Amino acid sequence: MDLWETPVDILAKAAKASWPMLARTTGAQRDRLLDRMAEALIEHASDIQAANAQDLIAGEAAGLSRALLDRLALTPARLSEAADGLREIGGLPDPLGEVVSGWKRPDGLEIRQITVPLGVIGIIYESRPNVTIDAAGLCLKSGNAVVLRGGKEAIMTNRAVATVLRGALADEGLPPDLLQLVGRPDRSEIDQLLNLHGDVDLIIPRGGKGLIDHVVKNSRVPVIETGAGVCHIYVESSIEVQTAISIILNAKTQRPSVCNAAETLLISRNAAETHLVPMLQALQGAGVALRGCSETAKRFPSVTPAEDADWETEYMDLTLAVKVVEDVDAAIDHIRLYSTRHSEAILTRDLRAAKRFQQEVDS
Template sequence: MERSDVRTKAMAARSAIRTLAGVEEEEKNAALEAVADALMDGREEILRENGKDLAAGEAAGISRALMDRLTLSEERLAEMAEGLRQLCRLPDPVGEVLELRELDNGLRIEKVRVPLGVIGMIYEARPNVTVDAAGLALKTGNAIVLRGSSSAFHSNRALTGVIRGALAETSLPPEAVQLVEDLDREAVRELMTANGLIDVIIPRGGAGLIQRVVQSSTVPVLETGVGNCHLYVDRAADPDMAREIVINAKTDRPAVCNAAETLLVHREWAESHLSGLCEDLKRYGVEIRGCATTRQRLPEIRLATMEDWDTEFLDLVLAVKVVDSLEEALTHIDKHGTHHSEAIITEDAAAARSFFTGVDAAAVYHNASTRFTDGGQFGFGAEIGISTQKLHARGPMGLKEMTSYQYRIHGNGQVRV
């Protein structure tokens, strides 16, 4: 029986695991540096292939947000290369002894970080994920099988080709990085059910993709999440600070998961400052969808619907609601949030503490933009995604989140009696 593309590439990735286990940190870093250099050397070909995806996306009428995520440029390639170089400067977590104990019988037990194994990555229209995921996997001794969307096919194939070509000149096996080129949905199903070949699946994309993977995968899933992120402007918020944070969180790059989607404003603060803030946002091209109280101040804006409070717009759209208290803000976030990133703007330390303890999210901010929820910004180098679940990993997943652990027991002839 002929093997499928998925099975063939998963087997090739698994064959690389033992080789990766014997590679020293200096060799991994040299390989990542080689990949970073190759990205810049091959930028003309990569951007030419990316152009094919952009042309197809434009013809298909895909959204502005997806086009932004799909687009590569020399600047973005340079950022991807720098992300790999940042990984080189970070310590390799593999082999770190987390705990050490000696039992009364003389057994010495070590709890040691080890790679996850073979990672299956399923993602949408984000060619940067190809490089970030491969870099994180290689630094931590994992192999990876990538399955991107058809909208980024040419970009992903070009990037994977550059990565594998660079690895061929190093001590790391090119087989450690695989791209599934079969774009049929059956390939995704096969990847999600490749127990014994794939150790963990990581989905990255919209809510629909993530839920399909979570519900259908028989391989364990490290769930990343969408970002319906909230900013709460408290009654004690500094007006200038609030303006800067809100504008940054919404407009800096609206098509990413850590951009703010809903603004909650305390009624007392709103009475003096909300109209001016909304006018500032409109000058940045933001469409305001407000509650009834917001519309009393700005009658020309659209009335927010129940669906708006649950929507990750990924665009220059912001839902605005006036609340009577911090408790009401927390209740709204609990009902509509996605456990990604939430922020409070206030000069009241007690309110900030209540917000931190009252919000269930991977990242919670006081007087700062949600745009910082990012592996690079946290000092992790590249990231493989933002986990909004609570098991194994939460928040930006960097090198340590790409590992598990193993107990290593050293004896001198002990037997159990």
């Protein structure tokens, strides 16, 4: 059977059957594996880039936004960074075999809590194909087999990357089945993966709110719930205008498609008097589309009026929601209501406000 047509339940069983060989490896062996994987990615960079070009062409034809195409692109620089990331993971301390705690009972019985692998981890993610590399490296470093299910937009890139990484496993004398990629883009494969209790020991979803909610609601396998990225920046008048502009531009425009990009800008009423117009001018000059509350629209009429849905939207694009709030209390209240608990920031010189923000915002 073609590997990429293999049903997910068979892939998971093969990973589970192969896992004992990984469990017997030493930390040094797993680190050598990660180093070999990094080498293999560079050796086969042209094949991976050719596959990525196919995905990008298909994505353009399907009308993907510029931000989603950016998420999809695995440029030579990004591939090199991903390879370096594998080497960095290999350089981390071995997480296995650590004695977390221990004690001796009066009858002489010694008890130890020792870190061990989980077994087989299923990771479900969306467009970014570099996650295939990162996730595989982290799982294998920690002694776990992995079943990867990426987005359909990156199917050719993910297949090429998985082929290279599976080859590196074979080079190191380990079963390639320790790393499985669900090669079929059928969404029903996700639900099948969520029901593989016994063959898969943990599910980790990475992506938008809809994906994460679906996994949490439907999985029979334990889930580590990650957060979608509705991230906020709150600005007070004590911060210098140019400092605020520099930080906000970086947070919104450097990589608007990643999950820690800013999606909502909150401005205190005092700061709105001096900061709002120059900040929004800078953002518009950088190509950012603005969705503003009624007060923002009064001060800066070229914004699009915000709707309620804008405050809970992860745009993953050059779009930013903007709201004037009374003070730090109102900013915290807004964040509590709409945040996905990923990342938030306060721009202020007031240490009391900064401390309150740190204490009361639980992202």
